[in-house]
Amino acid sequence: MAVVVMKFGGTSVANIERIRNVARHVKREADAGNQVAVVVSAMAGVTNQLVSWVREASLLHDAREYDAVVATGEQVTAGLLAITLQSIGLQARSWQGWQIPITTTPAHGAARITGIDGAEIRRRLDTGEVAVITGFQGIEPDRNRIATLGRGGSDTSAVAIAVALKADVCDIYTDVDGVYTTDPRIVPKARRLPKVSYEEMLEMASLGSKVLQTRSVELAMVNRMTVRVLSSFTAPEAMEPARMDRLEDIGTIVCDEDEIVESQVVSGIAYVKDEAKVTLIKVEDKPGVASRIFGPLADANINVDMIIQSVTPDGMHTDMTFTVQGSELPRTLETLKAAKKEIGDFEIQSSADVAKISVIGIGMRSHAGVAAKMFSALAAKGINILAITTSEIKISVLIDAAYAELAVRTLHSVYGLDAD
Ligand code: ADP
Ligand code: ASP
Ligand code: MG
Numbered sequence: 001m002a003v004v005v006m007k008f009g010g011t012s013v014a015n016i017e018r019i020r021n022v023a024r025h026v027k028r029e030a031d032a033g034n035q036v037a038v039v040v041s042a043m044a045g046v047t048n049q050l051v052s053w054v055r056e057a058s059l060l061h062d063a064r065e066y067d068a069v070v071a072t073g074e075q076v077t078a079g080l081l082a083i084t085l086q087s088i089g090l091q092a093r094s095w096q097g098w099q100i101p102i103t104t105t106p107a108h109g110a111a112r113i114t115g116i117d118g119a120e121i122r123r124r125l126d127t128g129e130v131a132v133i134t135g136f137q138g139i140e141p142d143r144n145r146i147a148t149l150g151r152g153g154s155d156t157s158a159v160a161i162a163v164a165l166k167a168d169v170c171d172i173y174t175d176v177d178g179v180y181t182t183d184p185r186i187v188p189k190a191r192r193l194p195k196v197s198y199e200e201m202l203e204m205a206s207l208g209s210k211v212l213q214t215r216s217v218e219l220a221m222v223n224r225m226t227v228r229v230l231s232s233f234t235a236p237e238a239m240e241p242a243r244m245d246r247l248e249d250i251g252t253i254v255c256d257e258d259e260i261v262e263s264q265v266v267s268g269i270a271y272v273k274d275e276a277k278v279t280l281i282k283v284e285d286k287p288g289v290a291s292r293i294f295g296p297l298a299d300a301n302i303n304v305d306m307i308i309q310s311v312t313p314d315g316m317h318t319d320m321t322f323t324v325q326g327s328e329l330p331r332t333l334e335t336l337k338a339a340k341k342e343i344g345d346f347e348i349q350s351s352a353d354v355a356k357i358s359v360i361g362i363g364m365r366s367h368a369g370v371a372a373k374m375f376s377a378l379a380a381k382g383i384n385i386l387a388i389t390t391s392e393i394k395i396s397v398l399i400d401a402a403y404a405e406l407a408v409r410t411l412h413s414v415y416g417l418d419a420d
Contacts, residue, residue, distance in 0.1 A: 002168040003125065004029055004242045007039040007135065007158035011175040012232035013077050014044035016084075023084040024236035025173065026130060030090055032241030035125040037165060039135045039158040040081055042073025047136075047151070063108035067137075067148045071097075074134035074154070082132045092130040095121070097146065102138035102157070104147040111147035112215070113138055113156065116164035125165070133161060155216035163223045168244050170220070170227045171251075172212065177231035178252035179204070179211055181417040182269040187409050189418040193267060194248060197257035200267050200360055203394045207358040208272035212254070220254060227254040257362055265363035265370060266415040271408050272356045273401055274326040275305070277386065280336070281347040285311060285318040289343070293320060296339040302328050305356070306387040306398055321387065323398060326352050354386060355404035358396040359411055371395050377414040383407055 006029065008022050022038075029036045042050075050070045054061055078094035085092035097104075100121065104111035121131045135154025140147040149156050155172060162170035179201065180190040196204075198221035205214040211229060220227045230239075230251035240246065247253055257263070283289055290309070297304055307322040324332050329352055336348065364370050371388075374395055378385060383406065387398040399407055412418060 001033045001035065002242055002244055003035045003037075003165055005037050005039060005158055005162040005165065005167045005170045007154060007170070007172045008041065008232055009154065009172075009174045010041045010044040010047070012173055013040055013081070016080070018232075019077070019080050019084050021236060022081060022173075022232060023088055023090075025232060025239070026085060027088055027090060028236050028239065029241050030128075030130060034241060037121060037125065037131040037133060037161055037167070038081065039133050039154055039161060040074060040077040041135050041154040043077055046073040046076070064143070064145050067108045067146050071134070071137040071146045071148050074136050078132045078134045085130055085132070090130055091128055092132055093124065094132045094134075096134045097138040097157075100133070101141075102160070103141050104138035104149070106140045106142060106147070108140070108145075108147050110150040111138065111140060113149070113160045116160055118161070118164035121161075122165060133157070149215070150213070152210060152213035153215070155213040156219060159216045159219045159223075159225055159227060162225050163219065168226070169242055169247060170225055171242060172227060172229050173232035174211065174229060175231065175233060176211065176229075177234060177250075178229050179209070179254070179268075181267065182408055182412050183209065183271075186271075186405055187412050189412065191417060191419045193252050195253045195255055195260045196267060197260055197263075197362055198254060199257060199393060200362055201254045203358070203360045203391075204268045204270045207270035207356070207360065207394065207396065209268070209270045217254065224256070228252065229254070263363050264361055264415075264417075265367045266359050266361040266417065267363075268360045269408055269411050269415075269417070270358045270360060271404055273404055275323050275354050275356050275398065276326045276329040276332075276350060276352040277321060277323050277354045277398065278329070278332055278336070279319055279321040279349045280343070281319050281349060282312060282317040283320055283346045284344045285316055289318065290320070292339070292342045293336070296335050296342070297324075297332065300331060300335045302332055302335065306389045306396070308387050323354070323356070323387065353401045354398050355401040355407075356396050356398050357404065357407045357411065358394050359415065360394045362393050364393050364395075373414060374411060377410050378407060381406060381410050
């Protein structure tokens with residue numbers, strides 16, 4: 001018997017029929033004697049609708065009230081699933097974040113979980129009850145208000161609950177049957193990875209593969225929690241109940257790299273289309289200039305990603321190019337204009353039509369030539385590279401957004417990842 005956390009994303013609970021399907025997955029586990037806590041997302045499209053209503057009400061809204069609104073989506077699903085489970089003869093009860101409680105930081109809209117009291121849920125699981133828990137939300141104890149964890153945050157709720165319950169496995173059910181070498185909706189030849197290391201998954205998630213929220217992978221890695229990605233669209237009866245000695249039969253396991261026997265040089269390719277590039281032209285080239293540009297951006301909580309500094313032909317000036325998230329572009333431009341006094345004179349150019357493509361693999365640590373292969377493959381397709389960043393296990397390039405899909409498909413094939 002195992003303690004299993006099962007998380008179901010928005011498309012898996014999009015309507016009552018799909019919630020019935022989810023209930024059958026849960027029943028399979030409970031009937032096999034596993035203790036089950038279920039974490040649910042809002043029904044597909046609901047969170048987007050709630051966010052758009054908040055924005056329509058006021059673009060400059062209070063973050064606490066944003067959370068009061070957007071956290072409701074998960075409450076609906078949890079109640080509906082508990083009702084459906086009861087209707088097929090299971091003991092089930094729904095739980096919202098504050099009832100457990102799941103405590104968070106006060107950063108409304110992007111809160112982090114600070115603690116989970118798993119005692120009552122454990123007690124209920126011991127009596128054979130299924131706990132259905134709202135993902136994406138917790139309670140910020142200082143003001144006693146509901147806080148949400150950022151988009152895609154139910155994955156993080158699931159892993160955190162699995163850690164608090166000392167679960168044997170955290171199964172993330174979604175609309176694809178595992179983690180693929182790249183987004184299978186863009187590259188039909190993408191292959192499912194039977195296993196992927198925490199480190200690689202962390203890079204893939206943070207570089208754009210939204211199959212798992214980045215923070216959920218971080219939490220799993222720190223706590224050595226085994227996470228498995230599975231499809232809720234596989235017929236519930238066609239799947240075996242979770243057994244710790246047979247986890248590998250299906251889906252993708254996110255685990256320690258030592259558990260992966262055959263590792264590839266490149267295991268995955270990720271892309272982000274929502275990038276924006278900013279260039280400050282002819283900034284005076286003297287000590288402290290970078291800090292005068294990036295200091296105000298940091299103070300404004302704007303995350304800067306790639307940075308390139310190039311000296312202009314006169315030797316006295318520099319061009320500073322960097323990237324930020326596309327949605328942060330207006331705030332970035334405003335912040336720079338406000339800091340013009342400190343930075344000195346400059347012209348500014350910006351473009352939101354850029355994409356970041358990354359190749360990821362732990363094998364890069366011990367193999368040379370991975371970057372060269374990437375650059376020549378892109379050159380052969382006439383794709384210009386605007387910026388490059390690297391780390392031990394990834395190389396990212398910034399390119400014109402119009403070529404994003406061509407670049408992903410080309411690299412997927414060049415690194416031998418295409419399915420036969
Ligand atoms: P959920 O609503 O279940 O949380 P998401 O939409 O957040 O589901 O994540 C699943 C989606 O992630 C898939 O439909 C797929 O298009 C996308 N995706 C991006 N990169 C990958 C990848 N490398 N492997 C699998 N899916 C990926
Ligand atoms: N419902 C939330 C969202 O759409 C959380 C989640 O699905 O993970 O972002
Ligand atoms: Mg998701």
